[in-house]
Amino acid sequence: MIFATIVGVTLRALLGRRRTILMLLLAGVPVLLGLLVRANGSGVRDVGATLDGLVVRVVLPLVALVFGTAALGSELEDGTAVHLLTKPIRRSTIVLAKIGVAGTLTAALLVPSTVIAGLLLARPGSGPLSVTFAMAIGVLVGSYVYVAIFVALSVATSRGLIIGLGYALIWEGVLAGLLPGSQVFSVREYVRGIAAILSPAATDSIVGAGALLYAAVALVAATAIASVRLAVYEVRGSD
Amino acid sequence: MTDAGTTAGSSVTAGPTGSIYDIGYRRYEGPRLGRGHAIQSLFWHSLRSTFGIGRGGRAKIAPVILVGLALLPAIAIVGALTMAAQFGVGSRFATNAPIRYDTYFSTISTIVVLFCAAQAPELFGRDQRHGVLALYFARALRRSDYALARVAGFVAALLIIELAPQVLLFFGRVLLSPDILGAIGDDLPSIGPVLAQAILSAALLGGLSMAVAAFTPRRAYATAGIIALFTIPNIVAGTVLGLGSSLIGTWLLLLSPTSVLDGTNSILFGTALGSDFFFIDLPNIAYIAAALAGIVGSIAITVRRFARIAT
Amino acid sequence: MSPQSFAQLPTAGAPAGGPTAALVLEGVSRWYGNVVAVNDITFALGAGVTGLLGPNGAGKTTILHMLAGLLRPSAGRVSVAGQPAWRNPAVYRAVGLVPEREAVQAFLTGRAFVELAARLQSLADPAAAADRAIATVDLEAAADRPVGTYSKGMRQRVKIAAALVHEPSILLLDEPFNGMDPRQRLHMIALLRTMADAGRAILFSSHILEEVERLADGVLVIHAGRLAAAGDFREIRRLMTDRPHTFVVRSSDDRRLAAAFMIEPAVFGTELRDNRLTVRVAEFGGFTRSVARVARDAGVSLFEVAPTDDSLESVFAYLVSRR
Numbered sequence: 089m090i091f092a093t094i095v096g097v098t099l100r101a102l103l104g105r106r107r108t109i110l111m112l113l114l115a116g117v118p119v120l121l122g123l124l125v126r127a128n129g130s131g132v133r134d135v136g137a138t139l140d141g142l143v144v145r146v147v148l149p150l151v152a153l154v155f156g157t158a159a160l161g162s163e164l165e166d167g168t169a170v171h172l173l174t175k176p177i178r179r180s181t182i183v184l185a186k187i188g189v190a191g192t193l194t195a196a197l198l199v200p201s202t203v204i205a206g207l208l209l210a211r212p213g214s215g216p217l218s219v220t221f222a223m224a225i226g227v228l229v230g231s232y233v234y235v236a237i238f239v240a241l242s243v244a245t246s247r248g249l250i251i252g253l254g255y256a257l258i259w260e261g262v263l264a265g266l267l268p269g270s271q272v273f274s275v276r277e278y279v280r281g282i283a284a285i286l287s288p289a290a291t292d293s294i295v296g297a298g299a300l301l302y303a304a305v306a307l308v309a310a311t312a313i314a315s316v317r318l319a320v321y322e323v324r325g326s327d
Numbered sequence: 328m329t330d331a332g333t334t335a336g337s338s339v340t341a342g343p344t345g346s347i348y349d350i351g352y353r354r355y356e357g358p359r360l361g362r363g364h365a366i367q368s369l370f371w372h373s374l375r376s377t378f379g380i381g382r383g384g385r386a387k388i389a390p391v392i393l394v395g396l397a398l399l400p401a402i403a404i405v406g407a408l409t410m411a412a413q414f415g416v417g418s419r420f421a422t423n424a425p426i427r428y429d430t431y432f433s434t435i436s437t438i439v440v441l442f443c444a445a446q447a448p449e450l451f452g453r454d455q456r457h458g459v460l461a462l463y464f465a466r467a468l469r470r471s472d473y474a475l476a477r478v479a480g481f482v483a484a485l486l487i488i489e490l491a492p493q494v495l496l497f498f499g500r501v502l503l504s505p506d507i508l509g510a511i512g513d514d515l516p517s518i519g520p521v522l523a524q525a526i527l528s529a530a531l532l533g534g535l536s537m538a539v540a541a542f543t544p545r546r547a548y549a550t551a552g553i554i555a556l557f558t559i560p561n562i563v564a565g566t567v568l569g570l571g572s573s574l575i576g577t578w579l580l581l582l583s584p585t586s587v588l589d590g591t592n593s594i595l596f597g598t599a600l601g602s603d604f605f606f607i608d609l610p611n612i613a614y615i616a617a618a619l620a621g622i623v624g625s626i627a628i629t630v631r632r633f634a635r636i637a638t
Numbered sequence: 639m640s641p642q643s644f645a646q647l648p649t650a651g652a653p654a655g656g657p658t659a660a661l662v663l664e665g666v667s668r669w670y671g672n673v674v675a676v677n678d679i680t681f682a683l684g685a686g687v688t689g690l691l692g693p694n695g696a697g698k699t700t701i702l703h704m705l706a707g708l709l710r711p712s713a714g715r716v717s718v719a720g721q722p723a724w725r726n727p728a729v730y731r732a733v734g735l736v737p738e739r740e741a742v743q744a745f746l747t748g749r750a751f752v753e754l755a756a757r758l759q760s761l762a763d764p765a766a767a768a769d770r771a772i773a774t775v776d777l778e779a780a781a782d783r784p785v786g787t788y789s790k791g792m793r794q795r796v797k798i799a800a801a802l803v804h805e806p807s808i809l810l811l812d813e814p815f816n817g818m819d820p821r822q823r824l825h826m827i828a829l830l831r832t833m834a835d836a837g838r839a840i841l842f843s844s845h846i847l848e849e850v851e852r853l854a855d856g857v858l859v860i861h862a863g864r865l866a867a868a869g870d871f872r873e874i875r876r877l878m879t880d881r882p883h884t885f886v887v888r889s890s891d892d893r894r895l896a897a898a899f900m901i902e903p904a905v906f907g908t909e910l911r912d913n914r915l916t917v918r919v920a921e922f923g924g925f926t927r928s929v930a931r932v933a934r935d936a937g938v939s940l941f942e943v944a945p946t947d948d949s950l951e952s953v954f955a956y957l958v959s960r961r
Binding site for chain 2: 106107110114117120121124125127128130132133138141142145146147150153154157158162249250253254258261
């Protein structure tokens with residue numbers, strides 16, 4: 089199957105040695121934090137807030153950014169994508185495969201990291217682990233949504249990386265805090281909202297129950313945009 | 328190399344004469360500007376490239392937007408001061424304004440971090456990507472000169488970003504005050520701390536960003552690495568310290584560049600340390616020492632990297 | 639040069655037709671802002687080998703990429719195998735492109751790369767097709783090494799193998815002989831010849847005249863984005879009647895013959911140098927008819943009369959210098 093072939097080739101390309109090690113390190117930071125907290129004896133008061141502050145706000149967008157831009161954007165930049173584009177394959181198939189691989193890799197790294205970190209961070213005997221697992225589910229969905237957005241950005245523009253970063257840091261970091269209404273456009277809020285649905289103690293969120301719907305819409309929209317932009321992608325020569 | 332100056336087809340006096348002129352390649356025997364000039368040129372080039380000057384329009388978008396955002400709070404405050412002056416409460420507002428010299432660093436720290444993440448990879452990444460390092464090193468420039476000139480250019484750019492809004496703030500406050508000389512006198516003591524903090528932060532953030540950027544030609548890794556370096560230690564330290572005082576927490580705080588710079592900011596301006604520092608019991612000098620260690624260490628790493636890089 | 643309306647190029651097998659021809663450009667232009675890369679080009683190609691000849695920057699890659707569906711024409715229509723090339727992935731079943739930039743993932747082996755291309759083409763037996771393609775380009779020995787270890791010529795060949803693996807009826811090659819040594823080049827020329835004779839339409843670009851001369855049935859000369867000439871290059875030469883032709887003559891008495899030639903109206907220059915008599919003639923036909931008579935009347939024996947500049951090089955140089 090063509091889909092499986094693209095998945096295979098993308099997987100090999102994304103799991104280069106350097107990239108894998110660096111992403112493992114990044115995903116290991118929450119676990120490291122958990123270990124440090126354990127070494128101190130007690131747990132944190134608000135596991136949800138800690139996981140939110142570290143994983144959802146920083147580690148998730150960064151890992152998604154690296155995998156998302158490498159999946160398609162870097163191939164377009166260095167020219168190896170031409171071999172993929174000159175085959176009788178629908179552009180949407182290509183985009184879906186790329187998003188699927190990058191998103192799954194991101195989730196595969198960060199969901200275990202979230203769970204382990206949450207277990208380590210929680211105060212011993214503090215009760216059910218619903219907060220941790222709620223956040224993990226949120227991170228799972230967030231992986232795909234972030235990756236889809238970054239893939240779409242990297243196809244649409246060659247400065248996709250910086251725009252993606254600007255989005256994650258400035259838009260989500262600063263503006264969404266200042267303008268509550270704009271949180272509807274913030275993937276971070278979707279993640280928190282999904283976690284809040286599953287476990288209200290996890291985090292408070294403005295988007296609340298609509299988070300799942302917003303996330304789905306964002307995912308579909310990003311995939312569609314990426315497919316269309318790939319279909320009209322032009323490869324100029326030097327001549 | 329020419330003949331005695333007659334042109335071909337000249338008058339027939341003592342037989343026809345002619346000359347052939349050598350217009351081919353010539354060696355340059357004049358004065359050469361040497362290593363110092365090369366270093367200077369690379370410095371200015373790095374400074375200009377950081378702002379996208381001398382490159383295409385697209386290269387200017389990110390720097391211009393970020394510089395604008397860095398200036399924004401200062402502009403906003405000056406605007407507010409103008410309004411307050413209209414209503415006659417200028418002086419009270421000036422003293423209690425939410426954005427002052429000592430708070431400006433924390434206000435724009437995110438913008439500065441984003442600027443570092445966006446532009447530092449450009450300075451080192453492009454040379455490595457296109458394999459032109461061999462050309463640089465084949466000049467009077469030494470490897471260490473190359474690294475230092477580039478870092479210096481970037482740090483100078485950061486200095487401009489940090490100081491420009493403060494200057495704007497200064498002029499706004501002074502010119503809008505009813506008593507100009509008095510206002511100058513009030514704000515004068517702040518100039519020293521402002522300069523010192525700006526130099527420390529530019530050197531530390533710049534040095535660390537360039538150290539990360541020096542190790543990879545790919546923009547994505549460098550950018551992600553810089554962001555990770557400036558945001559993650561902060562969060563980790565804050566979480567650990569939130570549990571109470573601890574040795575680990577203290578060390579983590581010193582390993583977090585933004586926290587260290589918050590510390591130096593408070594020390595230089597004589598204001599209280601933030602809530603992150605609640606459980607810390609360090610002498611003031613520790614923050615400055617940590618900042619200096621970071622500056623020296625990052626520059627040393629960068630220089631060593633280019634001393635050993637294969638071209 | 640007069641505009642071309644469906645310049646018909648000579649073909650090897652089946653004749654090129656009108657709209658059912660394999661590769662058709664109609665009034666195609668492409669510009670980037672104020673820069674016009676390709677300027678109102680029209681041609682139709684069928685089976686056989688055609689060379690796209692032009693200096694660097696003339697627009698060859700732009701034309702090939704438009705034919706390959708990688709660029710949208712700013713004006714005009716591009717048709718490949720009867721369908722538009724742009725936004726039509728299905729056309730790649732019949733088309734193979736060998737791009738110029740050496741962009742292959744370095745960690746794949748040659749065989750893996752070609753097999754990947756076969757899989758992406760939904761071939762029934764990718765491994766067998768890959769083996770055939772690799773054998774065709776004579777890369778068996780190195781097929782199991784990573785592409786990153788290949789020389790430039792080997793990389794070219796592996797790209798050609800990947801483009802051939804689904805046996806397309808149309809093959810587009812951008813500077814395919816770049817980096818090949820003479821033996822590889824001969825091998826490739828023979829291969830492309832065989833494919834063309836079997837009925838495929840092959841278009842390759844080059845700025846090396848000998849390659850085009852040796853391989854192509856017809857040539858499209860591109861300069862500064864315009865189509866300067868199309869067809870068999872000898873025919874093009876013949877069409878340029880306003881350009882002087884040059885002959886080299888060997889005879890029993892060159893100087894006397896030269897003097898006799900200068901009387902002829904068709905001749906406007908003779909040159910005697912290094913024991914060679916070179917005659918420059920304004921009009922091809924008249925001279926060839928009169929040369930024997932002139933020699934006989936002058937009492938000189940002719941040993942050899944040869945045209946010197948019927949080559950593609952002189953054609954090309956002339957066309958390029960006119961602009």
